[in-house]
Amino acid sequence: MSGPRYRLIALHGFLGQASDWDGLAPRFPDAVLSALDLWPIVGDPGVSDWPSLARDLDRAIRDARGGLDGVPAFLVAYSFGARLALAIDDLGSADGAVCGCCLVSCSPGLPWDDRDLRARRRASDEAWAERIVRAPEDEIWRAWDAQPVLAGSARPQRREGLPAPRATLARTLRLFSLADQPDHRARLLTWRAPLLWVTGSADTTFTAIAGELSDAGVAAEFVTCAQAGHRVPWDNPSGFASIVRDWVDRCLSR
Numbered sequence: 001m002s003g004p005r006y007r008l009i010a011l012h013g014f015l016g017q018a019s020d021w022d023g024l025a026p027r028f029p030d031a032v033l034s035a036l037d038l039w040p041i042v043g044d045p046g047v048s049d050w051p052s053l054a055r056d057l058d059r060a061i062r063d064a065r066g067g068l069d070g071v072p073a074f075l076v077a078y079s080f081g082a083r084l085a086l087a088i089d090d091l092g093s094a095d096g097a098v099c100g101c102c103l104v105s106c107s108p109g110l111p112w113d114d115r116d117l118r119a120r121r122r123a124s125d126e127a128w129a130e131r132i133v134r135a136p137e138d139e140i141w142r143a144w145d146a147q148p149v150l151a152g153s154a155r156p157q158r159r160e161g162l163p164a165p166r167a168t169l170a171r172t173l174r175l176f177s178l179a180d181q182p183d184h185r186a187r188l189l190t191w192r193a194p195l196l197w198v199t200g201s202a203d204t205t206f207t208a209i210a211g212e213l214s215d216a217g218v219a220a221e222f223v224t225c226a227q228a229g230h231r232v233p234w235d236n237p238s239g240f241a242s243i244v245r246d247w248v249d250r251c252l253s254r
Helices: 018-027 050-064 080-085 115-134 137-145 166-175 204-216 237-252
Strands: 006-011 031-036 073-078 100-104 195-200 221-225
Touching (some): 006 018, 006 050, 018 031, 050 080, 073 080, 073 237, 080 100, 100 237, 115 166, 195 237, 204 221, 221 237
Parallel strands (some): 006 031, 006 073, 073 100, 100 195, 195 221
């Protein structure tokens, strides 16, 4: 029996965990899917800003490639995990940790000059941080699933318990808020590695962002997955896996 053709390194979303990807693994029979747990990385006291996050996340991704010499690795990152991945400066270069990136439901960052939008997001994330520290767990999940951006997605089945200590979740919201994330639009225009940008057909907000990036000239494959909202990989696992498999096949045939 031949070995895997490639490795997928997966990053989960906020309030997610590595095991979220377990059900996707069988849909990639030619690959090894390695999901990273982001919470030990963002919860490390030495990770206190975007540069230190980029350093440690890049190291974790490179470590996850190990054990399969000569097998190409691709990153698949969802939402919060996708925008954290964008902090790694060389991710889109020939010297990056992986051969290509699939970013799912990803924000490239808020425009630097829109101070009002950034201020509103900072206030929202601070309110979420307070809720996560103080509110009962079931109230946190209800409020999270009720967000407008998740309206087109089904509620996932969850294990009991939050995915990380409350203090870690709140600290992450404060340190790595979208309000303070760099605006990566200019860097995406210089991206040179294979890039797949996936959004759900029912997620009008992020599909519109993808359209703006495409119109601006970002050299990515922009794909809208049918019958999916923001949580694309779990809303339509079959459709999402097909999109990623086809893209990887094209990358490997180049």
